[in-house]
Amino acid sequence: xxxxxxxxxxxxxxxxxxxxxxxxxxxxxxxxxxxxxxxxxxxxxxxxxxxxxxxxxxxxxxxxxxxxxxxxxxxxxxxxxxxxxxxxxxxxxxxxxxxxxxxxxxxxxxxxxxxxxxxxxxxxxxxxxxxxxxxxxxxxxxxxxx
Numbered sequence: 001x002x003x004x005x006x007x008x009x010x011x012x013x014x015x016x017x018x019x020x021x022x023x024x025x026x027x028x029x030x031x032x033x034x035x036x037x038x039x040x041x042x043x044x045x046x047x048x049x050x051x052x053x054x055x056x057x058x059x060x061x062x063x064x065x066x067x068x069x070x071x072x073x074x075x076x077x078x079x080x081x082x083x084x085x086x087x088x089x090x091x092x093x094x095x096x097x098x099x100x101x102x103x104x105x106x107x108x109x110x111x112x113x114x115x116x117x118x119x120x121x122x123x124x125x126x127x128x129x130x131x132x133x134x135x136x137x138x139x140x141x142x143x144x145x146x
Contacts, residue, residue, distance in 0.1 A: 005031055007130040009043050011055055015106035018086050025137035028130030041132040041145055047120035055132055056114050060103025066095045085109055091116060100125050
């Protein structure tokens with residue numbers, strides 16, 4: 001497998017439950033990272049320590065203001081979809097996403113160390129390594145990611 005096309009990722013934590021279980025093996029595509037959309041699940045270099053690789057969902061796009069109130073997430077004042085979230089968080093905050101960067105949240109909001117808690121809150125576009133597209137293991141979850 002050409003490493004410039006595909007990326008395998010082991011997910012060691014439950015930060016993306018229920019979408020991705022702890023200890024899952026995920027396949028990502030590297031050829032389509034030029035176009036990152038809201039709700040994409042991406043594999044990237046952790047902004048506070050680039051030797052670590054993280055997987056989270058893209059929530060905030062470049063230039064947007066992300067606001068969290070009572071666990072509900074807004075982008076420029078519009079409520080975002082959250083049907084994939086295990087449970088809403090109880091935190092609040094306001095984040096201005098710089099150009100060329102993204103704001104990331106885990107689907108398991110109360111058990112995810114994500115943009116809300118990082119020192120460097122945003123992921124630069126060129127630090128995104130792949131889009132996670134498929135769960136390979138465990139076989140009970142085998143299939144495409146949504």
